[in-house]
Amino acid sequence: MNEARRATIHGSDTTRAGRAACFCAILGVAALRCVAQSSAEAALAGVTNPQRAWQNWTLNCQGCHRPDGTGSEGTAPSLAGTVSKFLTVPGGREYLGRVPGVATSPLSSADLADLMNWMFVRFDKEHLPPDFTPFTADEVARLRTKPLRLEASAMRASLLEQAEAAAGSNR
Ligand code: HEC
Numbered sequence: 001m002n003e004a005r006r007a008t009i010h011g012s013d014t015t016r017a018g019r020a021a022c023f024c025a026i027l028g029v030a031a032l033r034c035v036a037q038s039s040a041e042a043a044l045a046g047v048t049n050p051q052r053a054w055q056n057w058t059l060n061c062q063g064c065h066r067p068d069g070t071g072s073e074g075t076a077p078s079l080a081g082t083v084s085k086f087l088t089v090p091g092g093r094e095y096l097g098r099v100p101g102v103a104t105s106p107l108s109s110a111d112l113a114d115l116m117n118w119m120f121v122r123f124d125k126e127h128l129p130p131d132f133t134p135f136t137a138d139e140v141a142r143l144r145t146k147p148l149r150l151e152a153s154a155m156r157a158s159l160l161e162q163a164e165a166a167a168g169s170n171r
Pocket residue numbers: 057060061062063064065075076077078079082083096099100101102105107115116119152153156
């Protein structure tokens with residue numbers, strides 16, 4: 001890549017970050033939360049840029065799942081306190097990469113991998129397995145070639161049932 005092109009990319013990243021910073025400032029009180037959030041998340045495994053992950057969430061996902069991941073009745077389930085449970089059962093990881101909202105998102109696989117790794121910690125740290133291996137762009141790219149359709153809902157119910165049963169027997 002030549003220097004000019006690299007400069008353009010950096011330039012646009014800076015502009016984007018700048019815009020996000022303004023957005024935070026406009027929100028006043030929320031600005032403090034943004035700052036706290038980005039420093040707390042500075043060292044997330046598998047997240048190259050937490051600020052960008054949060055921005056991608058805002059633009060692509062929260063319309064259905066809400067800013068705090070609690071979902072909207074009849075539109076999208078809550079990810080808060082639930083989403084990492086899928087990582088505890090066979091087939092759950094694949095489900096997460098193939099669920100339509102993820103697989104058919106306009107985001108690149110690299111951005112999606114970052115966003116998913118960010119999402120597990122942001123919305124369901126509690127159930128994140130200690131040996132969790134972050135998603136990579138390659139894994140997301142492979143999974144999203146087979147997006148789920150109508151079967152997503154039944155698969156979701158069955159995986160959650162297994163996760164609950166496994167959690168129950170561990171108690
Ligand atoms: C149009 C609404 C909509 C949008 C936009 C959307 N989702 Fe979803 N999401 C759903 C629904 C509905 C489900 C439940 C599975 C199904 O039936 O598709 C779901 C399921 C999921 C799941 C699986 C966990 C579970 O509880 O089933 C994850 C992870 C997820 N979404 C993440 C995302 C991410 C990340 C984005 C943004 C890139 C996103 N979603 C955008 C509606 C949406």
